[in-house]
Amino acid sequence: MNRWKPLVVLGTAQFLMVLDASVMNVSISQLVEDFDTEVTAIQAVITLYTLVMAAFMLTGGRIGDMFGRRRVFVVGLMVYAVGSGLTAVAPTVGVLALGWSVIEGLGAALVLPALAALVAGSYHGRDRAVAYGVIGGLAGAGIAVGPLLGGWVTTYLTWRLVFAGEVVLVVLILFLMGWVPGQAPPDRRPRLDVPGVVLSAAGLAVMVLAVLQSGTWGWVKPRNPPFTVLGFAPTLFAVALGGALIYAFCVHERRREDKGLDPLVSLALFDNRTLRAGLVTLFNQNTVLLGLFFVIPLYLQVVQGLDAFETGLRLLPVSVTMLAASMSGSLLLRFASPRTIARTGLLVLVAATLWLIAAIGPELRGGSFAGAMALLGAGMGMLASQLGNTVQSSVRQEERSEAGGLQYTAQNLGSSVGTALIGAILIGALASSVTTRIEDDPRVSAAVAEQTAVRVEAGVSFVPADDVATALAARPEVPPQEASALVESYRDAQIDGLKAAVLACTGITAGALLFTRRLPSARPPTDTRGAPGTGE
Structure with missing residues (x-):
């Protein structure tokens, strides 16, 4: 039993890292009301949280190499607690973004790469597969508990209590840190590649920001951008700039390696095909998961009018099946290889998203929606049970911290892109559908249709239809019959927008199958004698 004590501490930290993100997703409507803002502002805060983690995850992994993973794990938790405390008392959206998105994000960027390396260093053989299955399961538990706990607290108390509770949980983890084995100090302390940090963070930030704003700016034709480039929307130019910065980062890293200097990340790791396949699959998994977890609460709360707790109850099937499938990872390996399990999980996800498209409608079809959610969780859980162990087992012991940084960079970059891209597709499809439907509706006069098209072109928000009705009632120049048609x-x-967003998730999931060929095709050895390591 003592050998699993480190997993208790590390697993609790993993649970903590995903808890508040799922709380935020079910609390979107309440956050909009509390801060007197729009859905897009909260979308930006959620995206910024995962973006900060993605942008600085490689840096966090390198800092772990420099000062010791266990020590950096502890410092990261302290930073995270500071961010949680500030979030709990945030008076404005700006302070919310500072506390949650920035400070908590930076804390998580220190914690997660160290966590991945500490798990890999504490267990071997099948015990390591079990440990990563448990870590994936506890991530699923965070997703399970988050919507329900966050929904209940948000509805009947306040969402701020969740973040206050996180501070208490961090104190508990720190109290139990004696259960986590220490590590031998490095023979040589590497130096931090500051230019590499700046280039990688800036490149990722610019690209994700462009995707996030694409619904407002437009992709090619300007919609409502702050400026244009040669008459075009700035979105694609910003994406290209971000890509150029990432390319410059890669050139810079290769030059440092050629000179014998410490890179932020060794690009030679990307020659490892198994690692590469695991990272791409992680990216796609989180793009779909966070995209759906942004869109589905909007459907339940804005369209169906459910409160945060009712939303959490509707999300419970995905949480339960994800937890169960994640925890079954070691058992699944007795019958199939990681590649087979991952491919099966992706196929299950494709089926789940197609089922979800059929279930989404003006009226909530409870049974069908719950079935789609349960299937979605099963697919996500199968992936979660394998990918962390695949990434860490594909590299040498001395490369685990870098691999952990890459692992969580891929996950959080996928989360950022998922929230930004799927949210942008939702808003874009909403605007397109509104314009088309109004133009084709004979009940709406040409003058009103033209005015509406101009307003939609300037930007449209995803708000309850009753809010639209209220706004139109205050405009006497719009006849009641036409106002009713506009609301309809x-x-x-x-x-239409919701279904388009989910369909995009289907396409991303299907595309992910193309990158699974290099995942391990053999089952791991059956040796179960793994013992805690001493070198990590």
Whole structure:
């Protein structure tokens, strides 16, 4: 039993890292109301949280190499607690973004690479597969508990209590840190590649920001951008700039390696095909997961009018099956290889998203929606049970911290892109559908249709249809019959936008199958004698 004590501490930290993100997703409507803002502002805060983690995860992994993973794990938890405390008392969206998105994000960027390396160093053989299955399962537990706990607290108390509770949980983890084995000090302390940090963080930030704003700016034709480039929307130019910065980062890293200097990350790791396949699959998994977990609460709360607790109850099937499938990872390995399990998980996800598209409608079909959610969780859990162990087992012991940084960079970059891209597709499809439906509706005059098109072109928000009705009632120049038609078109367009967003998730999932060929095709050895390591 003592050999699993480190997993208790590390697993609790993993649970903590995913808890508040799922709380935020079910609390979107309440956050919009509390801070008197729009859905897009909260979307930006959620995206910024995962973006900060993605941008600085490689840096966190390198700092772990420099000062010791266990020590950096502890410092990261302290930073995370500071961010949680500030979030709990945030008076404005700006302070919310500072506390949650920035400070908590930086703390997580220190914690997670160290966590991945500490798990890999504490267990071997099948015990390591079990440990990563448990870590994946506890991530699923965070997703399971988050919507329900966050929904209940948000509805009947306040979402701020969740973040106050996180501070208490960090104190508990720190109290139990004696259970986590120490590590031998490095023979040579590497230096931090500051230019590499700046280039990688800036490149990722610019690209994700462009995707996030694409619904407002437009992709090619300007919609409502702060500026244009040669008459075009700045979105693609910003994506290209971000790509150029990442390319410059790669050139810089190769030059440092050629000179014998310490890179932020060794690009030679990407020659490892198994590692590469695991990272791409992790990226795609989190793009779909966070994209759906942004869109589905909007459907339940904005379209169906459910409160945060009711939303959490509707998300419970995905949480339960994800937890069960994640925890079954070691058992699944007795019958199939990691590649087979991952491919099966992706196929299950494709089926789940197609089922979800059929279940989404003006009226909530409870049974069908719950079935789609349960299937979605099963697919996600199968992936979660394998990918962490695949990444860490594909590299040498001295490369684990770098691999952990890459692992969580891929996950959080996927989360950022998922929230930004799927949210942008939702808003873009909503705007397109509203305009088309109103233009084709004979009940709406040409003058009103033209005015509406101009307003939609300037930007459209995903708000309850009743809010649209209230706004139109205050405009005497719009006749009641036409106002009713406009509200009906907006309500139908919301469903169109939601289905388009979920369909995009289907496409991303299907595309991920192309990158699984290099995942391990053999089952791991059956030796179960793994013992805690002493070198990590």
